Amino acid sequence: MIAQIIFVVLFAAAVAWFSFNVRRITRYINLGRDIKRNDQPWKRWKTMFRVALGQSKMVTRPVAGILHIFVYAGFIIINIEVLEIIVDGVAGTHRVFAPLGAFYDFLIGSFEILAFLVFAACAVFLIRRNVLRLKRFHLKEMTAWPRSDANIILITEILLMTAFLTMNASDFLLQQRHVGHYLTAGSFPVSSVVASLMSNLSSESLVSIERFCWWFHILGILAFLNYVPYSKHFHIFLSFPNTWYSNLENKGRLNNMENVTREVKLMLDPSASPTAGNDAPQRFGAKDVFDLTWKQLMDAYSCTECGRCTSVCPANLTGKLLSPRKIMMDTRDRLEEAGRLIDKNGKEFRDGKSLLDRITKEEIWACTSCNACTEACPVNIDPLSIIIDLRRYLVMEESGAPAELGNMFTKIENNGAPWQFAQADRFNWTTNT
């Protein structure tokens, strides 16, 4: 009975803390500007099913892709087992779903195989990061915390799977020995192998191990659940909405700035109504996270720092400072900073800092807008749109374009071409043979 009460209290606390953080992150994302992203719902569902659920962009790199599918499938499917564990924890039962019989055996057997695959995949991931030291996991922006974050996640998953399999192994032995309430249920393709190492142990020890692993596993899951909102691992939740709200336009298209359209129309036609859209004047482009859209902010929280974007970025691959992953990490870190200050000091609070304190001009101007990053991202994050919005701010609010680009603007203004050529010479290509 005491165990049940402890379980219910801890479980409720974990859920409450998690939902507190989900609300906090939702609030921060909503600090962004509005953008309409709910047209063509059918296409959006299709995109989400294909990209997030179907992992279509993960498998373009088969090794990481397939290992990730193991972990992902394990995570989703083993949750059915967590449901049983929760019911057992609340009701004080043991293997409450056991009456499902053969189907139960099938479920437990599948969970075991998945658990083993998760274990193995995480081990390979750890090796890739720490032994093989794949380049994209050790670039400049991968400072101490992002690297630890990744390792904490992988080690936690390995520990959870170990606890789950050890729990099953001791349960399996106790079932064979017909000890107490350990009724015969489930099939144990993996843990029966583990059990052979534990067969010398007394039944009392096995009960202790089984109970310890049961508690370690479920408390570990609850703790991990609450770690995720502080970690890059939040992608496990946001990749679904983030792909649903994907940009469905051709990637080559940059969005139209309506506040500029209004001004340009006024310039071209003074009789146009200056109050046509009388929203509060809006900054041109983005200096800080508040100038980005909520989708761009959701992108930032959906990023799990895999670095596929950066590993295909032509600027980064030729030694420039720009890294699309860093753009996303900086956006998220700045939003966390600004959001927490707002929580403390009120909605209008600004600390005088901005996203541009984290992202330098050298990074922003190195982008070729080639869309390799957006194509590579497994959850359809768009770092390019942030880079362009930062450029817009620099150019239109601060006249901060590099001198050569300033010259290019002048040439377009003066002679309708980005080079110094006379408009009258435009047709010379026919005669210039």
Add this chain to the structure above:
Amino acid sequence: MDFKVETMAEYAARGETPEVLFWIGCAASFDERAQKVTRAVAKILHASGVRFAVLGTEESCTGDPAKRAGNEFLFQMQAMSNIQVLNGYGVTKVVTACPHCYNTLKNEYRELGGNYELVHHSELIQQLLDQGRLKVEGGHFAGKKITFHDPCYLGRGNNIYEAPRSVIHKLDAALFEMKRSREKGFCCGAGGAQIFKEPEKGNKDVNVERTEEALGLSPDIIAVGCPFCMIMMTDGVKSFNKESQVQVMDVAELIARAADL
């Protein structure tokens, strides 16, 4: 040119409308190397009996480099005045050999009142070949090794990967793919207004990285479909002193030569 390229104004004066507007673009109007591509496209259109017209001196920058460099004001000024000209002539269909113009005209003029059907020249050439309006002899390129460099704004930007390849397949040449091709194509380094400035500090130029990849296949020809890629890849080939062995050519030039135009 052994035929007259007509302007929209001339068509309008006769009260006629051409089948398609050939949008040249700044690079293809002024850059001497790119002008050759422009002439090749014009010859192909003419030889296929396509009734096309150009804007001539009425054309102006689409605003693409301004928009990508963050100057939305300048972009929209350009866009609105171009739309006025295009809509004034009742233009509905546009062909261009510049993927940057293609992208801007197709995707970024819509909200400002410009709705046009856009065709990249490789798509139009493919159609003309498929319809039999244009015929090529493969002989010129028999046994040649060609690799195609995907322009970002044609490929990833607008999902056109097959048209230029299917055009190259009409030649008796062997098409070799670089490891980074199609969706994974690697930029030439020109886009996003980069071509108008010095690159940021790094350890290599983007075009050199890309050319190195292409040269790894020991091709006879690096085929492109964009005037900016043409400039960047040509410079890249020069940086390896390979200009006597490897040619950089637009798909239109390949076809024009194969068709003896």
